[in-house]
Each structure stands twice: as C-alpha cells, then as structure tokens.
Amino acid sequence: MKKSVFLGTLAAAGLTAGLAAASTLDDVKARGELNCGVNTGLVGFAAPDANGNWSGFDVAICKAVAAAVLGDASKVKYVPTSGQTRFTALASGEVDVLARNSTWTFSRDTDLKLDFVGVNYYDGQGFMVRKDLGVSSAKELEGATICIQTGTTTELNLADFFKSNNMNYQPIAIDSNAEGEQQYLAGACDAYTTDASGLAATRAAFADPENHIILPEIISKEPLGPAVRHGDNQWGDIVRWTLNALIAAEEYGVTSANLEELSKGTTNPEINRLLGTEGDLGAMTGLDKDWAKRAIAVSGNYGEIFAATIGESTPIGLARGLNGQWTQGGLLYSPPFR
Amino acid sequence: MSPTQSDSIAFVRSEMLPQKPAPVSEAGAIRWLRENLFSSPLNTLLTLIGAYVVYWLVTHSLPWLSHSVWTAGSVSECRQIITDTWGADATGACWAVIRERWSQFIFGFYPWQMVWRPVLAFVLLLVAIAPVLFSALPRKMLTFSLIYPLLAIWLLWGGSAWTELVVLAGFVLGWATYVALSKGSTLIAVIAAVLVPILWWKFAAAPTTEVLQNVISLSIPKVSSSDFGGFLLAVTLGVGGIVMSLPLGIVLALGRQSDMFLVKSLSVGFIEFIRGVPLITLLFVASLLLNYFLPPGTNFDIILRVMILVTLFAAAYIAEVIRGGLAALPRGQYEAADALGLDYWKAQRLIILPQALKISIPGIVSTFIGMFKDTTLVVFVGLFDPLKGVPDFVRADFNWKGIYWEPFIFTGAIFFIFNFSMSRYSMYLERKLQRDHH
Structure with missing residues (x-):
C-alpha cells in the first residue's frame, strides 16, 4: 500500500516535471524573461554598447519574440554564445531561442536536433582583395594566399570552391575577425574571405575603403536564421510566426509609424488578421490577439530593422539584395496569415 | 737612522705619490662598455644586433605611441585627429576606446550603479590578505580573513545576507561540536564536526534563511553571473x-x-x-x-x-x-x-x-x-x-x-x-x- 502510494507520487512528480519541461512557452512566462542566445559580438548583428545594452539585427528578433510572448521587449536575458557553445546552449535549455547568425544546414537541422524556424538574413561567402592586386574575379585567385577563420564552414566552402575550379591557394589560418583584418591589412594575405555581410562591415571600417574591393563571386549559401530546440512545436511556431509577422508587416506596409492607426481596423483583411482586429490567430498558438502588433511595435517591421541596423544608411551599408521582399525581387516570402 | 746611510742614498721619497686616474680605457663608461658589451668579437656582434633590434622596435612603436589620441568617439574620428595633427601618413594609438569602454574592461556588464560593491570587495580583499602575507600585522586580523570569502560572495552576487550568515553559522556549529566532543574521542569529534554542519546546510539552512529574511530583510540587489x-x-x-x-x-x-x-x-x-x-x-x-x-x-x-x-x-x-x-x-x-x-x-x-x-x-x-x-x-x-x-x-x-x-x-x-x-x-x-x- 505504502509502496504504491510512493510510486504513484513519484510517477505524478515525473509527469508534472515532464509537462513543465515540455512547454517552453510556459517556462518563459513563468520566468518572466526570454533567454536569447546571441553572438558574443558581431558588427550590426549583435553588440552591446558602452552601457551594456544589446542591439543589432539578430537582437531585434529576440526583442520581438519577448514582446510577443511577454508583452515587454526589455524582458530579454542575452546569453552570449561562442561558435563552440551555441548549439549546446540551446540543446541544454540554457537559451530558449538562438538568434546568432547561424547557418541553416541539413546536419544542424537533423543531427544536432535544432529547428531553424526561418531565415532572417541570406548571406554568402565572398572575397575581399586590394584594388592594386588587379583582380576582378575570384576565379583569378590562382595561387593566392587567403586569410581564413579556422573551424568554420567558410573554411570548407573555400576548399570546395578552389577544388571545383581546379586552382591552388595557400590558407593563412586566423582566429578571429579582428585578427583577420589585421593580417590582411599588414599584407600577410592577398585576399580575405568570410561572409559577405562581414566583409562589407570590415571594408567600411578601414581607413581607406576605396582601395579594397569585394569580388562579385559568392561561393556559398549561408541562410542565417533563428533556431529553437526540436520537440516543442508550439514554441517553434511562436518564433517562426513572429519572424513572419515582421516580414509580412513590411510586405503589407505596416510600419512602426502607422501601426497604431492600422490596428484600429483597415480594409485589408490580411492586415486585420495580422494585427488582431479580425479573427484570433494568437490564440491558436497560445498567445493573445495583439502579439504581432507588439512584436512589430518594438523596432518596426523587417525593413525598418534592416535599415536601422545594417542597411545602406548605416556605416555597414548593406543593400537589401536577396533580403528584399519577394515582390521586390528578393527571397523574403512570408506565408499568409490566415 | 744613521747619517752615513742617508748620505749614500741619492733620493728618498718622504711622502706617497697622489693616486693617478686609471687609464681612459680602464675606467668609467668606456670600461663598462668594454667589459659588458664589447669584450670579444662575438659579444660585439651580439651587441650590435641587439642595438639594432632595440632601434627597430623603438622607431616602429614610438611614433605610434607618441601619436596617441585620448578623446574621440570612434576609430574614424581618431584617424581624422591623427591626420589633422601629425600629417596624412602618420599612424597613432587610439586610446579613446579604453577611455570610453574601460568600465567594461574592468567590470564587464556589472550594473554601473552597483559597481561600488566589487570595488569594496577588492579593497576588503587587500585587507583580508594583508595579515596572511605579512606576519608583522596583528594576528587578530586573520578572523576577518576567515569570514572574508562569504562577505565577498555576498557583495559580488548580492541577494540576502542571511544566506551567507546561515552558512557561517554552519561553520560555527561544527566548531562548537568539535569543542564539546573533543574531551572524548578525537575521531568522533572530527566526524561529528563535519557531519553537523552538513546536516545543517542540507536541511535547516534554507528554512532558517527564509524565516530570518522575513524578520529582518538584509538584502542587496542580486547580480547575475x-x-x-x-x-x-x-x-x-x-x-x-x-x-x-x-x-x-x-x-x-x-x-x-x-x-x-x-x-x-x-x-x-x-x-x-x-x-x-x-x-x-x-x-x-x-x-x-x-x-x-x-x-x-x-x-x-x-x-x-x-x-x-x-x-x-x-x-x-x-x-x-x-x-x-x-x-x-x-x-x-x-x-x-x-x-x-x-x-x-x-x-x-x-x-x-x-x-x-x-x-x-x-x-x-x-x-x-x-x-x-x-x-x-x-x-x-x-x-x-x-x-x-x-x-x-x-x-x-x-x-x-x-x-x-x-x-x-x-x-x-x-x-x-x-x-x-x-x-x-x-x-x-x-x-x-x-x-x-x-
């Protein structure tokens, strides 16, 4: 008798523990804070200022999710993760979302048991060379010395590219972006290769950007996106549709300026459903009606975030390119809010 | 002395000669140079190489260091100032980054309004280790050194001071147990002195902390690791x-x-x-x-x-x-x-x-x-x-x-x-x- 009571209690305890662990949404709400894994520092994407306030393109995703779920964009705990610790931090539950410019690849999605919920930036690996080298295409880099960050996918992409083009190169291994810039400027290598967004930021920070060019070839696909753990589809849906809401808001012309006005009701039913004046989409994923409105209110729609953090008006000066709306010739395409 | 003797010797010096200065090659800087830098062909060669290395280092780093900029808002501003002041080709150090971000180099993201806590903890650290390092100081200061770790943990991470005080009480309990039992078997006293605090920390510490915290709140804001x-x-x-x-x-x-x-x-x-x-x-x-x-x-x-x-x-x-x-x-x-x-x-x-x-x-x-x-x-x-x-x-x-x-x-x-x-x-x-x- 006593034994069965004990076992029953144990089973009940195990069940509640299992339930509590199963819902990330409940955990986040109970904690009152979203744990968001970010880069330890990447220009434009995630960086703390002198007062320790984080900002950037990836950080905006964290803020939007926190606003949608908790109603307050400041309720985010930023967990800086290094290239080595990022996926374990997510898998072990240390972070709820990983918004850390991580490339969506097959093995990461399957073997590492992550769920990439979408793409917030389409990147690709490029090359930068000095103008006086007289090179105008990556195919002319036969025999060049190339500075490359070790232990990254860029290293493998570089090897693939040169192999498939039947060329030789001499890699100069570097440890960090800062070291790469230093080596490249000191003339230790002819070309510097990393993600094109990183190259643009690096070039913009040089004393003489006009003497360096970024070659037109993009040798890899690097779709960067936020990721969550396998197994909690509700939480995955929330993050996915928060990102989609930001993208859709730009498509429908919902900006931080006209958000209040549009949320009073418009003639466009899609906008009405997005902003919660028609239907109740939020309830389907465990949130309230205004979730998307709050997410957009934080720092505007996708286009506004892009323009404020990495766009052409910032020193980094990235063009929209592939990251434009599908209506503008880009790849951003949010499924309908219905 | 006999007079005959003095007659037969032509000259007798009656006082000491004044000391002559050493030859130029055996004195002062020249001697030091000869002995320490140019004592053999190999050493001469090594000296010349060494002098060249020093010259190279100084000529390469001195302009950079002497063109230091301390007040600027960004790297490009630094570069602008250096160009304006020392000419277009000049390079210089941009210490403005340290000036703006030194607090993060020292404290990381520790909340700025609470930064006095780690500073105080550091000053107290010096006080706590002083008697350990220098035996001339009064031995009574060692008592402070013993409680310092708990004090530092409280100052750095914050929260309720009762947590640390209850932990401290565990040590006191252990010591009291040992004193009470040491009249009998030493072994039993030692085992009891280890067990009692462990039981205290495991079972009694958390409720006691809570009760005490409710009676008198001794909390400072928490700071996360x-x-x-x-x-x-x-x-x-x-x-x-x-x-x-x-x-x-x-x-x-x-x-x-x-x-x-x-x-x-x-x-x-x-x-x-x-x-x-x-x-x-x-x-x-x-x-x-x-x-x-x-x-x-x-x-x-x-x-x-x-x-x-x-x-x-x-x-x-x-x-x-x-x-x-x-x-x-x-x-x-x-x-x-x-x-x-x-x-x-x-x-x-x-x-x-x-x-x-x-x-x-x-x-x-x-x-x-x-x-x-x-x-x-x-x-x-x-x-x-x-x-x-x-x-x-x-x-x-x-x-x-x-x-x-x-x-x-x-x-x-x-x-x-x-x-x-x-x-x-x-x-x-x-x-x-x-x-x-x-």
Missing part, C-alpha cells in the same frame, strides 16, 4: 582558484606520499588525470557536458562551475610542486619528527610542511601566476574575459571596429601589474624565510 566580465571575472576566478587550490594541493601532495594504498592511488589518479587533460577540455566539461548530465532547468552557476574546475586544475599542479618540496627534505627531518614522538599530523604541521612549502614557494607562485593568466581561457565557454571576450564585443560596435593593439596593451599592462606583484612578493617571502645564513 552573466553580468561579470573583464578583470572582475579574472580576479574573481583567480583569487577563488588560488585560495581553494593551495589547501587542496597540499592534501593531494600528502596523499600521494601516503602509505595507505587507497589514499595514494586516489591522489595519484586524480593528479595524473587532471594534468593529462588540457584546461580547455575541463572548461568545456564545465560549461557543456554538465548541462547534459544535470536535470534540465538546474541552475548551476557558470562562474562556480568554472571556478571549481580551475581550482582542481591548479591543485593538481600545486600538488606536484609541493611533492618536489617534500622530496627535497632530507630523510633526517622525517626521522627527527618521529623521534620526537610527534604523530603524523603534528609532524607534518610543525616540521615537514613549513620546510617543504618554503622550498616550493617559487613553483607555487609560478603556478598561481599561470592560473591567473589561464582565466582568460573562459572566453571559449562564452564568458567575457578581459583579453579577448571584452575587446571582441567592443570591436563589434561599428565605432570601434578596426581597433587592434590598444586593448591588448591595456589588458597586458594590468595583468603585468598583478603578476609582477605576485612574483615580487614571492621573492620577499623567500628572503624572509631564509634560514641558512651564508
């Missing part, structure tokens, strides 16, 4: 590691010398395992593997995890250094201790260890210095060390992208101050403890 960074992190890990690894290292060294099979093999196994594994591996175990082993949602503080593994790592090295000291003692010292009828612990405490530790001082301090510098490796587990972690996120601000040498020089200078003080103290201690008068 993730806010620690820069030198605050390095010093916290370094001091914690040093304080804990020395006793652990001594115990391990004695364990390795022990005649008891189990104690000896456990000590040897531990030391060889830890020394056989790189520190980075241990850090990854601390930050990643433990996350998998512990039940989900367990919040085992990352700084504590790292500190424990840094301590174990340093302890294994200290143990070997002290074993060297033990081995260097003449056999006669051990026999003399036995002949005096001292038991094992008394012999170790009064005769063996004081001498063995004295011999080991340079090695111990080297290990500490190495460990303090190794704390920068925590960057690989996502903590912001002052050498790479902090500069990397400072460079992630577009204003400071392109800064390279300045943070290294700044951080290096501060590390040098810490480590040079440690090294000087060890030399002072060696001189003070010298017993063999030559």
Whole structure:
C-alpha cells in the first residue's frame, strides 16, 4: 500500500516535471524573461554598447519574440554564445531561442536536433582583395594566399570552391575577425574571405575603403536564421510566426509609424488578421490577439530593422539584395496569415 | 737612522705619490662598455644586433605611441585627429576606446550603479590578505580573513545576507561540536564536526534563511553571473582558484606520499588525470557536458562551475610542486619528527610542511601566476574575459571596429601589474624565510 502510494507520487512528480519541461512557452512566462542566445559580438548583428545594452539585427528578433510572448521587449536575458557553445546552449535549455547568425544546414537541422524556424538574413561567402592586386574575379585567385577563420564552414566552402575550379591557394589560418583584418591589412594575405555581410562591415571600417574591393563571386549559401530546440512545436511556431509577422508587416506596409492607426481596423483583411482586429490567430498558438502588433511595435517591421541596423544608411551599408521582399525581387516570402 | 746611510742614498721619497686616474680605457663608461658589451668579437656582434633590434622596435612603436589620441568617439574620428595633427601618413594609438569602454574592461556588464560593491570587495580583499602575507600585522586580523570569502560572495552576487550568515553559522556549529566532543574521542569529534554542519546546510539552512529574511530583510540587489566580465571575472576566478587550490594541493601532495594504498592511488589518479587533460577540455566539461548530465532547468552557476574546475586544475599542479618540496627534505627531518614522538599530523604541521612549502614557494607562485593568466581561457565557454571576450564585443560596435593593439596593451599592462606583484612578493617571502645564513 505504502509502496504504491510512493510510486504513484513519484510517477505524478515525473509527469508534472515532464509537462513543465515540455512547454517552453510556459517556462518563459513563468520566468518572466526570454533567454536569447546571441553572438558574443558581431558588427550590426549583435553588440552591446558602452552601457551594456544589446542591439543589432539578430537582437531585434529576440526583442520581438519577448514582446510577443511577454508583452515587454526589455524582458530579454542575452546569453552570449561562442561558435563552440551555441548549439549546446540551446540543446541544454540554457537559451530558449538562438538568434546568432547561424547557418541553416541539413546536419544542424537533423543531427544536432535544432529547428531553424526561418531565415532572417541570406548571406554568402565572398572575397575581399586590394584594388592594386588587379583582380576582378575570384576565379583569378590562382595561387593566392587567403586569410581564413579556422573551424568554420567558410573554411570548407573555400576548399570546395578552389577544388571545383581546379586552382591552388595557400590558407593563412586566423582566429578571429579582428585578427583577420589585421593580417590582411599588414599584407600577410592577398585576399580575405568570410561572409559577405562581414566583409562589407570590415571594408567600411578601414581607413581607406576605396582601395579594397569585394569580388562579385559568392561561393556559398549561408541562410542565417533563428533556431529553437526540436520537440516543442508550439514554441517553434511562436518564433517562426513572429519572424513572419515582421516580414509580412513590411510586405503589407505596416510600419512602426502607422501601426497604431492600422490596428484600429483597415480594409485589408490580411492586415486585420495580422494585427488582431479580425479573427484570433494568437490564440491558436497560445498567445493573445495583439502579439504581432507588439512584436512589430518594438523596432518596426523587417525593413525598418534592416535599415536601422545594417542597411545602406548605416556605416555597414548593406543593400537589401536577396533580403528584399519577394515582390521586390528578393527571397523574403512570408506565408499568409490566415 | 744613521747619517752615513742617508748620505749614500741619492733620493728618498718622504711622502706617497697622489693616486693617478686609471687609464681612459680602464675606467668609467668606456670600461663598462668594454667589459659588458664589447669584450670579444662575438659579444660585439651580439651587441650590435641587439642595438639594432632595440632601434627597430623603438622607431616602429614610438611614433605610434607618441601619436596617441585620448578623446574621440570612434576609430574614424581618431584617424581624422591623427591626420589633422601629425600629417596624412602618420599612424597613432587610439586610446579613446579604453577611455570610453574601460568600465567594461574592468567590470564587464556589472550594473554601473552597483559597481561600488566589487570595488569594496577588492579593497576588503587587500585587507583580508594583508595579515596572511605579512606576519608583522596583528594576528587578530586573520578572523576577518576567515569570514572574508562569504562577505565577498555576498557583495559580488548580492541577494540576502542571511544566506551567507546561515552558512557561517554552519561553520560555527561544527566548531562548537568539535569543542564539546573533543574531551572524548578525537575521531568522533572530527566526524561529528563535519557531519553537523552538513546536516545543517542540507536541511535547516534554507528554512532558517527564509524565516530570518522575513524578520529582518538584509538584502542587496542580486547580480547575475552573466553580468561579470573583464578583470572582475579574472580576479574573481583567480583569487577563488588560488585560495581553494593551495589547501587542496597540499592534501593531494600528502596523499600521494601516503602509505595507505587507497589514499595514494586516489591522489595519484586524480593528479595524473587532471594534468593529462588540457584546461580547455575541463572548461568545456564545465560549461557543456554538465548541462547534459544535470536535470534540465538546474541552475548551476557558470562562474562556480568554472571556478571549481580551475581550482582542481591548479591543485593538481600545486600538488606536484609541493611533492618536489617534500622530496627535497632530507630523510633526517622525517626521522627527527618521529623521534620526537610527534604523530603524523603534528609532524607534518610543525616540521615537514613549513620546510617543504618554503622550498616550493617559487613553483607555487609560478603556478598561481599561470592560473591567473589561464582565466582568460573562459572566453571559449562564452564568458567575457578581459583579453579577448571584452575587446571582441567592443570591436563589434561599428565605432570601434578596426581597433587592434590598444586593448591588448591595456589588458597586458594590468595583468603585468598583478603578476609582477605576485612574483615580487614571492621573492620577499623567500628572503624572509631564509634560514641558512651564508
């Protein structure tokens, strides 16, 4: 008798523990804070200022999710993760979302048991060379010395590219972006290769950007996106549709300026459903009606975030390119809010 | 003296000649140069090479250092100022980045309005270690040194002071138990003195803290470990590691010398395992593997995890250094201790260890210095060390992208101050403890 009571209690305890662990949404709400894994520092994407306030393109995703779920964009705990610790931090539950410019690849999605919920930036690996080298295409880099960050996918992409083009190169291994810039400027290598967004930021920070060019070839696909753990589809849906809401808001012309006005009701039913004046989409994923409105209110729609953090008006000066709306010739395409 | 003698000698000098100056080639700067720099063709060649290296270093770094800019808002502003002041081709140091971000280099993300707490903790640290380092100070100060660790934990991480006071009460309970029971068997007293505090911490500590907290609130705002960074992190890990690894290292060294099979093999196994594994591996175990082993949602503080593994790592090295000291003692010292009828612990405490530790001082301090510098490796587990972690996120601000040498020089200078003080103290201690008068 006593034994069965004990076992029953144990089973009940195990069940509640299992339930509590199963819902990330409940955990986040109970904690009152979203744990968001970010880069330890990447220009434009995630960086703390002198007062320790984080900002950037990836950080905006964290803020939007926190606003949608908790109603307050400041309720985010930023967990800086290094290239080595990022996926374990997510898998072990240390972070709820990983918004850390991580490339969506097959093995990461399957073997590492992550769920990439979408793409917030389409990147690709490029090359930068000095103008006086007289090179105008990556195919002319036969025999060049190339500075490359070790232990990254860029290293493998570089090897693939040169192999498939039947060329030789001499890699100069570097440890960090800062070291790469230093080596490249000191003339230790002819070309510097990393993600094109990183190259643009690096070039913009040089004393003489006009003497360096970024070659037109993009040798890899690097779709960067936020990721969550396998197994909690509700939480995955929330993050996915928060990102989609930001993208859709730009498509429908919902900006931080006209958000209040549009949320009073418009003639466009899609906008009405997005902003919660028609239907109740939020309830389907465990949130309230205004979730998307709050997410957009934080720092505007996708286009506004892009323009404020990495766009052409910032020193980094990235063009929209592939990251434009599908209506503008880009790849951003949010499924309908219905 | 006879007159005949004085007549027969033509000249007798009656006073000493004044001393002549040494030949030019054998005196002053020239002699010093000859003896120290140009004593042989090989040395002359080496001197010339050395002089060229110094010349090269100075001509390359001096313009850069002398063109220092201290007030600017970004790298490009620095470059502009340097160009305007010293010409278009001039290069210069942009210390403005240190000026703007020094607080992050020192404290990481520690909330600025609470920064007095780590500062106070550091000042009190100096007070607490002073009596340990200098025997001239009153011995009563050691009481403060004993309670300092708990005080520092409270100041740095905040929260309710009752937590620390209840932990302290556990130590007091243990001591009281020992005093009460030591009239009888020593062994029982020691076991009880260990068990009682453990039971207290396990079962009574949490409710007591809660009750006391409700009666009188002794709370200061909490600061999370993730806010620690820069030198605050390095010093916290370094001091914690040093304080804990020395006793652990001594115990391990004695364990390795022990005649008891189990104690000896456990000590040897531990030391060889830890020394056989790189520190980075241990850090990854601390930050990643433990996350998998512990039940989900367990919040085992990352700084504590790292500190424990840094301590174990340093302890294994200290143990070997002290074993060297033990081995260097003449056999006669051990026999003399036995002949005096001292038991094992008394012999170790009064005769063996004081001498063995004295011999080991340079090695111990080297290990500490190495460990303090190794704390920068925590960057690989996502903590912001002052050498790479902090500069990397400072460079992630577009204003400071392109800064390279300045943070290294700044951080290096501060590390040098810490480590040079440690090294000087060890030399002072060696001189003070010298017993063999030559």
